[in-house]
Amino acid sequence: xxxxxxLGAAIRWLNDPLVWQGPxxxxxxxxxxxxxxxxxxxLAAAVALPLGVWLGHQGRGGAWLIPLTNTSLALPTLALLxxxxxxxxxxxxxxxxxxxxxxxxxxxxxxAWTAVRxxxxxxxxxxxxxxxxxxxxxxxxELPLALPLVAAGLRTxxxxxxxxxxxxxxxxxxxxxxxxxxxxxxxxxxxxxxAAVLIALLCVLVEAVLALxxxxxxxxxxxxxxxxxxxx
Amino acid sequence: MRRRPRSLAPxxxxxxxxxxxxxxxxxxxxxxxxxxxxxxxxxxxxxAGDLQACAPVAGDALVVLDDDQGLQTVDNIIPxxxxxxxDGDDALLGILDEVSAxxxxxxxxxxxxxxxxxxxxxxxxxxxxxxxEGLDQQDQVGEGRAxxxxxxxxxxxxxxxxxxxxxxxxxxxxxxxxxxxNRETYLPALLAGELTVVPEYVGTLTEFINDQENGADAxxxxxxxxxxxxxxxxxxxxxxxxxxxxxxxxxDQNAFAVTTAFAEEYGVSTLTELAETCGELVLGGxxxxxxxxxxxxxxxxxxxxxxxxxxxxxxxxPLTKAALQQGEVALGLVFSSDAALATE
Amino acid sequence: xIRSAAGLPARAVEPVANLWFxxxxxxxxxxxxxxxxSQHVTLTVQAVVLALVVALPLAVLAHRRPRLAxxxxxxxxxxxxxxxxxxxxxxxxLLWDPRTTVLIGLVMYALLVLVRNVLVGLQGVDRxxxxxxxxxxxxxxxxxxxxELPLAIPSIFAxxxxxxxxxVALVTIGIIVGYGGLGQLLYRGFNSQYRAEIAxxxxxxxxxALVADLLLMALGRALTPWARGGx
Numbered sequence: 001x002x003x004x005x006x007l008g009a010a011i012r013w014l015n016d017p018l019v020w021q022g023p024x025x026x027x028x029x030x031x032x033x034x035x036x037x038x039x040x041x042x043l044a045a046a047v048a049l050p051l052g053v054w055l056g057h058q059g060r061g062g063a064w065l066i067p068l069t070n071t072s073l074a075l076p077t078l079a080l081l082x083x084x085x086x087x088x089x090x091x092x093x094x095x096x097x098x099x100x101x102x103x104x105x106x107x108x109x110x111x112a113w114t115a116v117r118x119x120x121x122x123x124x125x126x127x128x129x130x131x132x133x134x135x136x137x138x139x140x141x142e143l144p145l146a147l148p149l150v151a152a153g154l155r156t157x158x159x160x161x162x163x164x165x166x167x168x169x170x171x172x173x174x175x176x177x178x179x180x181x182x183x184x185x186x187x188x189x190x191x192x193x194x195a196a197v198l199i200a201l202l203c204v205l206v207e208a209v210l211a212l213x214x215x216x217x218x219x220x221x222x223x224x225x226x227x228x229x230x231x232x
Numbered sequence: 233m234r235r236r237p238r239s240l241a242p243x244x245x246x247x248x249x250x251x252x253x254x255x256x257x258x259x260x261x262x263x264x265x266x267x268x269x270x271x272x273x274x275x276x277x278x279x280a281g282d283l284q285a286c287a288p289v290a291g292d293a294l295v296v297l298d299d300d301q302g303l304q305t306v307d308n309i310i311p312x313x314x315x316x317x318x319d320g321d322d323a324l325l326g327i328l329d330e331v332s333a334x335x336x337x338x339x340x341x342x343x344x345x346x347x348x349x350x351x352x353x354x355x356x357x358x359x360x361x362x363x364x365e366g367l368d369q370q371d372q373v374g375e376g377r378a379x380x381x382x383x384x385x386x387x388x389x390x391x392x393x394x395x396x397x398x399x400x401x402x403x404x405x406x407x408x409x410x411x412x413x414n415r416e417t418y419l420p421a422l423l424a425g426e427l428t429v430v431p432e433y434v435g436t437l438t439e440f441i442n443d444q445e446n447g448a449d450a451x452x453x454x455x456x457x458x459x460x461x462x463x464x465x466x467x468x469x470x471x472x473x474x475x476x477x478x479x480x481x482x483x484d485q486n487a488f489a490v491t492t493a494f495a496e497e498y499g500v501s502t503l504t505e506l507a508e509t510c511g512e513l514v515l516g517g518x519x520x521x522x523x524x525x526x527x528x529x530x531x532x533x534x535x536x537x538x539x540x541x542x543x544x545x546x547x548x549x550p551l552t553k554a555a556l557q558q559g560e561v562a563l564g565l566v567f568s569s570d571a572a573l574a575t576e
Numbered sequence: 577x578i579r580s581a582a583g584l585p586a587r588a589v590e591p592v593a594n595l596w597f598x599x600x601x602x603x604x605x606x607x608x609x610x611x612x613x614s615q616h617v618t619l620t621v622q623a624v625v626l627a628l629v630v631a632l633p634l635a636v637l638a639h640r641r642p643r644l645a646x647x648x649x650x651x652x653x654x655x656x657x658x659x660x661x662x663x664x665x666x667x668x669x670l671l672w673d674p675r676t677t678v679l680i681g682l683v684m685y686a687l688l689v690l691v692r693n694v695l696v697g698l699q700g701v702d703r704x705x706x707x708x709x710x711x712x713x714x715x716x717x718x719x720x721x722x723x724e725l726p727l728a729i730p731s732i733f734a735x736x737x738x739x740x741x742x743x744v745a746l747v748t749i750g751i752i753v754g755y756g757g758l759g760q761l762l763y764r765g766f767n768s769q770y771r772a773e774i775a776x777x778x779x780x781x782x783x784x785a786l787v788a789d790l791l792l793m794a795l796g797r798a799l800t801p802w803a804r805g806g807x
Contacts, residue, residue: 006669023541074741074785076748078759079778082766086774091554159657166659167749169544171766172551180662182544184752185519187416189669196662203657347768351594354764356604382754387768408611411764412674412754424672550769 009190010197026179026198032093033175033202037162040097044104044157049150052112056146057138059117065110072106077164081171091172100164104157111153115146151214159207166199176202283511283538290559291493296566296573298502303534304486304526304568305435305454306461308479309335311396312432314425315473323373323403325477328429331399332480334365337569340388340482345571347387354387355409358394367399374405382418382427383411386547388484388569392431414520414547415440423473434461434479436486439525441468452525484569486526491556503535506563512540516561518547527565594771601772608761609776616757616784619675619750620743623682627690627739630683635694636720645695652688660685660749674755682746686739693735697728726800733796737789744785758784 013019020026055061080102084095119142127137166177179195182188311328318324346357362368379400383393393409400407410427412418419440421427435454438461442453445468453464462479469476488503500506506513521527522542531537545551548566556564566573602609638645660681667677701724709723725732748759756763758777765773 070741070789071782073738074745074782074789076745076759076762076778076781078748078751079762079774079781082762082774083778086550086766086769086771090558091551092560163657163659166661170763172545172555177659177661178544180659180665181752182519184665185414185416185544186523187420187669189666192662192665196658196666199662200654200658204654207657351768351770351772353601353605353608353768353770353773355608385763385767387764390764390767410674410754411751411760413752418754421672421674426672426674546767549767 006189006193009188010194011190013188013191013194024178026176029174029176029178030198030202033162033165033177033199036093036097036165036168036173036175037100037158037206040100040161040165041104041154041158043097043101045108045154047101048105048108049112052109052153053116053138053143053146053150056113056116057134057142061113062117065113069106069110072103075103077103077167078170081167085171093168093173093175095171096165096168096173096175100161103164104161107156107160108150108153111156112146112150115149115153116142118149119145148214148218151210151217155207155210155214158210159203162203162206163199283509285512285540286494286498286506286510286562288514288556288559288562289491289494289497290557291491292557293492294489294553294556294564294566294573295492295495295501296487296489296568297495297500297506297563299485299487300502300504301534302456303503303530305439306456306458306479307433307435307483307485308458309340309392309482309484310432310434310437310462310465310479311429311477312422312437312469313429313475313477314422314427315469315475316425317379317428318475321377323371324379324400324405324429325475327370327373327399327403328396328477331362331367331395332477332482334361334367335395335480335482337482337484340484340569341571343391344388344569347391349571354390355394355398358391358398362395362398362402367395368402370399370403372404374400374403374407376404376406379405379407379428380426381407381409382422382430383409384415384418384430384547385411385413386549386567388567389431393429396429396431414518416520432476433484434458434465436524436526438465438468441465441472441474443525445471482569484567487566487568487570487573488531489553489556489564489566489573490562491559494562503531503537507531507535507537510562511538513538513563514541514543514561515539515563515565516543516545516552516555517565518552519544521565594769596771596775598772601770601776605773609780612758612761612777613780613784615755615760616744616747616781619678619682619747619755619757620740620784620788623679623743624686624736624740626679627683627686628736631687631690631694634687635691635698638691638695639698649692649695652691655684656688660746661752664749664752668753674750674753677753678747678750678755681750682743685746686743689739689742690732690735693731693738694728697731697735698724700731701727729796729800733792733799736796737792740788740792741785744781744788748781 018025022028055065077099080099081096084099085091087095089095089098116138123141123145124137127141128134132140165175166180168175169177169181176195176199180192180199183191183195309332311325311332313325313328343357343361346352347354359368379397381393381397381400383389390409390411393411397407397409412421412427415437418427418430422430438454439452442450442464453468454461458479462476466476468474490500490506495501498506498509500509515521515528515531517527521544523529528539528542532539543555543561545555545561545564548564548570552561552564552566553572555561634648638648663681663684664677667680668674671677671680705723705727706719709719714722747757748762750756751759751763754760758781761773761777765771765777
């Protein structure tokens with residue numbers, strides 16, 4: 001049983017309709033996976049976007065934003081997941097969504113902040129010179145210009161979250177990570193390989209869709225053929 | 233900083249191949265018995281059709297249902313040792329046996345209580361127990377030989393591994409512990425010599441190796457007779473390269489728990505009553521449960537239980553208990569030596 | 577949920593407060609903590625050093641042959657989307673050695689960050705400086721070693737810091753094969769719902785990352801004395 005044809009088993013697994021159907025099938029798990037990731041990103045964006053835009057507009061927060069982002073890199077996702085799952089939130093999908101939202105927030109926050117900060121000073125002054133209020137300048141001038149970089153932050157966060165949802169299986173949650181942990185537990189390494197490929201594909205797909213969306217959001221004159229600069 | 237693949241072409245190609253070929257094979261062609269929990273719904277329907285589906289009932293208190301038809305066999309603790317490690321080392325098994333002999337089921341439950349209820353770690357509890365039993369005073373026979381004691385991913389296994397490792401360390405071995413998943417994961421590592429010793433359970437291990445060596449349909453070798461089961465296990469061990477110490481008086485079997493609220497609502501106290509009362513149950517347990525003879529298949533074959541859905545959780549750990557308490561599963565696999573559940 | 581068990585020695589089980597922080601845990605488990613910590617640190621150091629050893633030639637190759645830059649970055653980018661959990665789970669059945677499994681996985685992830693940063697560093701070296709150096713008649717190898725790489729040090733160190741900090745966090749995923757450094761304590765704490773163990777392991781992981789980051793920052797500064805004059 002040790003060195004079976006893992007690749008063959010993976011292909012057989014993917015070819016089995018029973019694997020795809022039903023409440024615990026690949027299709028249902030994929031929907032669950034994307035649903036959890038979507039919820040985490042929305043939750044993070046709901047907090048981080050307004051905060052980042054406001055701080056950037058005010059020109060404040062630079063001192064602690066970068067350390068915060070770096071700390072979030074150093075904090076293991078698994079650790080936060082286990083802390084939340086052991087703190088009365090219950091096990092399963094809920095602590096996972098909250099933990100992943102915490103990890104999605106820093107890139108969204110930092111990019112939104114940078115995006116608004118980096119709107120050309122002269123543009124901002126021109127808007128004020130035309131008699132726009134501060135809020136109106138933010139809404140009509142700064143935000144549209146900041147949009148591409150804001151989208152880059154969302155994209156970074158989303159791809160990271162889609163990959164990390166796999167860890168939910170450690171705390172009794174669902175998503176495609178279930179196939180990894182269960183496959184490992186039952187020594188179905190074909191299933192592990194196939195599920196890993198599925199998750200990687202899902203990440204690449206999400207990345208591609210978001211890259212397209214980001215491009216559509218970018219005003220035509222600003223398109224350079226390359227994505228905006230995300231973190232690092 | 234993350235993931236910005238410049239070239240998506242190869243991935244696109246792979247994705248196309250994958251999706252074009254996906255799900256067009258024979259149903260059930262994936263290896264193993266139950267590729268997805270979905271398949272377990274197709275299990276036999278003998279007379280279960282007219283039974284009520286028993287929805288889980290949430291509640292804090294849990295109760296173990298009586299295994300009245302003896303699905304579980306003798307599950308005394310026994311050290312499983314890589315045969316290579318005992319070549320030219322007569323002392324190793326003796327030290328492990330000394331630890332095993334110092335335990336009984338009540339002591340084991342006490343150790344589990346210290347870890348799971350009293351908030352102490354396995355290593356703390358093990359060190360204290362070894363000192364209290366004088367097992368930390370050993371003849372220096374180890375000569376610094378390296379021994380890796382493996383443990384499964386549940387508290388009791390970790391504590392037993394620490395007990396073995398602690399006694400070996402006291403005898404001059406260079407002993408360390410390593411927690412690796414479940415039997416499916418650690419047994420190959422033990423056979424390969426990556427691990428030297430793993431605390432095991434006589435009946436469960438016997439059937440596990442029997443299944444591997446003689447096929448899933450082989451006649452079962454584990455029974456309620458400890459000596460006979462150990463003899464069968466020893467024979468199987470010779471085939472695969474394992475030797476065993478003397479079984480400990482301490483036992484820990486698989487047990488199946490429901491909430492007391494569930495037991496009262498449906499009036500069940502034994503697994504037979506459960507099978508006669510309830511159709512379409514939701515069962516929770518470790519990922520490997522749908523394949524283990526003493527877990528889901530045993531419940532279905534011995535009791536005729538109708539498991540509608542299996543939820544993959546953990547071996548009698550916090551996930552399973554929480555799922556029971558919150559009413560996500562009706563029946564959950566726990567251990568008979570669990571300090572929070574033990575009834576006798 | 578605790579039912580008093582009849583037949584057991586009637587010891588009143590006092591509900592023990594499940595605190596997030598208690599010195600009792602640290603005092604009583606110093607041995608385990610030290611073992612996990614040293615496992616964590618050695619894995620991280622080995623992974624980052626190995627990744628750097630592999631990343632340098634790859635980046636130099638991609639720099640010298642710009643046509644290779646796309647595939648090299650593309651391949652490592654795709655690799656990066658495979659979840660660490662899946663990667664560890666796939667390598668383990670090939671090697672049956674938990675330590676090597678985790679190490680290889682970590683090297684693969686650190687590699688992407690390093691290749692990218694070394695390449696950016698090399699590309700960022702002023703053309704004028706390179707041309708001037710060439711003018712003195714030195715060969716390509718000496719040019720690389722004495723001019724290009726030293727000037728790329730700030731970018732290389734930025735990559736090293738990022739790779740190290742990410743690696744420290746990733747080691748914990750090694751629990752899937754039983755070799756996750758401080759992650760082992762996280763997992764054990766989770767399995768017995770011992771909050772102090774989970775919290776202590778988390779704080780220690782953060783500390784390891786912080787210390788490593790500061791050390792690398794100091795080392796990077798020490799190696800680029802010319803960069804300090806500017807401030």
